[in-house]
Amino acid sequence: MVFFFILVRVAFVLGILGAAVDGLAFLVAVGVVVLVAAMLIAARRWSTPTRRRHMRWPAGRREIPTGDTNE
Template identity: 50%
Template sequence: MALFLLLVLVAVVLGIIGVVAEGLFYLLIIGIVVLVAALAFIGVRWSRRTGRHPIR
């Protein structure tokens, strides 16, 4: 969970810098890619965790 929060924080910071700083639009794109990767990471972990419980 800490890794997910760190990735989201990095994505937000890169996005803000990419929007504010002139000529650094690529940082916004990198921030979006990092955010999508973080969401995919948490989605994989979440789906793997729900499959471990035995059926009663």
């Protein structure tokens, strides 16, 4: 998520610099490419389901914990 926002911020900064500084119009195109890349990365990441991790038991303990502390 942070990576997405950093890429969007970089895209906006490049676009503003490219529009404001004469002769650096190519930065607008670079900003658009970075913005599109950020959107594609975010869309792919949000569309894939999260992977469930299996719970690992502590070494030497194979029974299901019941929460009962009076053993």
